[in-house]
Amino acid sequence: MSEEKEKNPPKKPSYYITTPIYYVNAAPHLGHAYTSVMADVQSRLRKAMGFDVLFLTGIDEHGEKVAQAAAEHDMSPQAWCDSLVPAFKDLLGLLNIENDDFIRTTEPRHTKAVQTLWEDLLAKDYLYKDTYDGWYCVPEETYFTETQVHQSDEKKGTEGQHLCPDCGRPLERVEEESWFFKLSAFQEPLLELYEKNPHFIEPEIRRNEVVSFVKGGLKDLSVSRTSFDWGIPLPFDDKHVTYVWFDALINYLTAAGFAEDAEKFSYRWPANAQLIGKDILRFHCVIWPAMLMAAGIEVSDEVFVHGFLLVKDEKTGDETKMSKSRGNAITPQSVVDLLGVDGFRYFFMSDVKPGADGSISWSRMAQVYNTDLANSWGNLVSRTLNMSAKYFDGKVPGPLAGWPDAENPLKEIVTGLVDRFNHAAFEFGYDEALAEVFKLIHAANHYIEDMEPWTLAKSEATLPKLQMVILNLLEAIRIAAHLLMPFMPETSAEALRRFGQLEERGCGATSGDASVSRSMSDPGATLDEICVWGNLKLEQPVEKGDALFPRLDPKDLEA
Numbered sequence: 001m002s003e004e005k006e007k008n009p010p011k012k013p014s015y016y017i018t019t020p021i022y023y024v025n026a027a028p029h030l031g032h033a034y035t036s037v038m039a040d041v042q043s044r045l046r047k048a049m050g051f052d053v054l055f056l057t058g059i060d061e062h063g064e065k066v067a068q069a070a071a072e073h074d075m076s077p078q079a080w081c082d083s084l085v086p087a088f089k090d091l092l093g094l095l096n097i098e099n100d101d102f103i104r105t106t107e108p109r110h111t112k113a114v115q116t117l118w119e120d121l122l123a124k125d126y127l128y129k130d131t132y133d134g135w136y137c138v139p140e141e142t143y144f145t146e147t148q149v150h151q152s153d154e155k156k157g158t159e160g161q162h163l164c165p166d167c168g169r170p171l172e173r174v175e176e177e178s179w180f181f182k183l184s185a186f187q188e189p190l191l192e193l194y195e196k197n198p199h200f201i202e203p204e205i206r207r208n209e210v211v212s213f214v215k216g217g218l219k220d221l222s223v224s225r226t227s228f229d230w231g232i233p234l235p236f237d238d239k240h241v242t243y244v245w246f247d248a249l250i251n252y253l254t255a256a257g258f259a260e261d262a263e264k265f266s267y268r269w270p271a272n273a274q275l276i277g278k279d280i281l282r283f284h285c286v287i288w289p290a291m292l293m294a295a296g297i298e299v300s301d302e303v304f305v306h307g308f309l310l311v312k313d314e315k316t317g318d319e320t321k322m323s324k325s326r327g328n329a330i331t332p333q334s335v336v337d338l339l340g341v342d343g344f345r346y347f348f349m350s351d352v353k354p355g356a357d358g359s360i361s362w363s364r365m366a367q368v369y370n371t372d373l374a375n376s377w378g379n380l381v382s383r384t385l386n387m388s389a390k391y392f393d394g395k396v397p398g399p400l401a402g403w404p405d406a407e408n409p410l411k412e413i414v415t416g417l418v419d420r421f422n423h424a425a426f427e428f429g430y431d432e433a434l435a436e437v438f439k440l441i442h443a444a445n446h447y448i449e450d451m452e453p454w455t456l457a458k459s460e461a462t463l464p465k466l467q468m469v470i471l472n473l474l475e476a477i478r479i480a481a482h483l484l485m486p487f488m489p490e491t492s493a494e495a496l497r498r499f500g501q502l503e504e505r506g507c508g509a510t511s512g513d514a515s516v517s518r519s520m521s522d523p524g525a526t527l528d529e530i531c532v533w534g535n536l537k538l539e540q541p542v543e544k545g546d547a548l549f550p551r552l553d554p555k556d557l558e559a
């Protein structure tokens with residue numbers, strides 16, 4: 001593979017990021033929205049930093065649960081899946097998600113990838129036929145052994161009820177012929193992987209969880225079903241359809257060109273980052289790497305595991321997992337209605353510690369929005385643009401001796417800022433990355449108070465100083481807006497547009513304006529090049545416009 005790469009070196013490095021493919025048993029919820037935004041921010045950032053990004057999301061359409069749901073609705077499974085696709089695509093549109101591919105597991109390219117892997121694993125002797133006799137959780141499409149169910153029932157005092165150890169719902173007894181994957185052969189190789197590659201599972205708490213699970217021993221996994229037919233048939237035994245998880249995990253290979261486009265596959269694989277929720281940890285950190293190792297395919301660089309979004313009761317402070325049955329579900333649309341798309345994206349990326357459970361409440365959302373976006377960032381933009389327009393004839397000031405070289409507190413913060421920002425954001429430390437940008441925003445607000453531009457404007461003698469102050473502020477805003485762009489694409493672009501700085505935006509954007517500096521007019525200019533202090537375009541018209549983030553009245557939330 002590396003030899004092929006050298007023969008045809010790609011112009012840009014590849015960055016391949018995935019979300020889980022979402023299960024089409026119900027409409028998309030806040031959890032889907034959260035993972036998708038998290039991936040979208042990384043994808044936009046990597047694009048701005050010059051990577052050739054493949055951002056994959058999609059839906060998981062096979063399995064017993066889907067077949068059952070379709071039957072309940074008097075539809076064929078395919079028609080049932082087709083009917084749910086728009087809701088998932090609408091969610092991506094609602095949240096301004098720019099995925100590069102949307103995979104459906106019923107597509108021919110995926111059938112081909114799954115069947116190719118089946119043949120491969122059979123040839124490598126990692127499959128055998130036997131009878132599966134045990135329990136199955138249909139809603140979660142997960143197998144449980146007699147012992148697991150017994151122990152769980154005993155612990156919860158539900159002896160004899162055979163409830164799912166994970167979700168508590170009644171289990172189905174399954175006894176059928178099945179193909180098994182020799183997962184037990186991978187205990188040592190997996191432990192070695194976690195040891196040698198400590199970043200394969202992030203954060204560390206999840207890695208430790210997986211390590212101790214695997215140390216407890218692995219059983220071979222039933223990977224085919226015969227009691228229903230809604231799945232991908234085994235190429236060598238067509239009474240059997242692929243176990244839905246086995247099918248679903250392979251989607252990451254399919255979209256990278258596996259079994260179809262060797263050149264693409266060698267460029268895209270291994271995936272750089274796979275985002276998942278902690279509820280599907282074992283599938284992605286145990287079964288998935290074992291499947292890849294068995295097939296002789298490199299494992300992904302990293303699986304990043306996020307927590308659950310817990311809803312905080314405003315009165316009692318209790319936090320509970322969001323669920324329809326508890327009546328505490330918050331829909332993505334309702335949050336967007338309150339905060340706007342960028343407010344939604346900002347809240348979840350800044351206030352939920354990546355990898356940990358998040359505590360969600362309407363009052364917290366309003367607080368974060370008002371403090372950070374309406375008061376700090378939005379207010380800085382509107383004050384500064386107003387002053388620039390008022391004191392400099394509706395424009396960004398013109399050239400000034402000593403600018404941009406003169407030292408000032410904002411320029412000092414910008415030094416090394418992109419590196420600090422990327423260092424955190426590349427590892428999904430979005431809260432820290434945003435905190436770096438907000439240091440600049442807070443400093444700029446303080447700078448206005450310290451410099452009192454309105455006083456400097458009163459005397460001819462202090463006009464050059466006024467010009468310096470406004471240039472520094474506009475430059476700080478320009479750089480902050482570019483760094484906020486992956487998180488808040490619309491409002492950041494709008495802020496830049498209002499003082500004529502938008503066309504210099506990152507990778508892929510083109511500028512016909514010959515007067516801009518090389519790095520800015522170069523369509524390949526990357527975020528770090530754009531964020532160099534002094535790249536501000538002078539004498540651009542300034543437009544004041546409405547508030548980017550209108551203040552929310554917390555009283556409106558009580559209804």
Ligand SMILES: [Zn+2]
Pocket residue numbers: 137139140164165166167168169
């Ligand atoms: Zn379950």
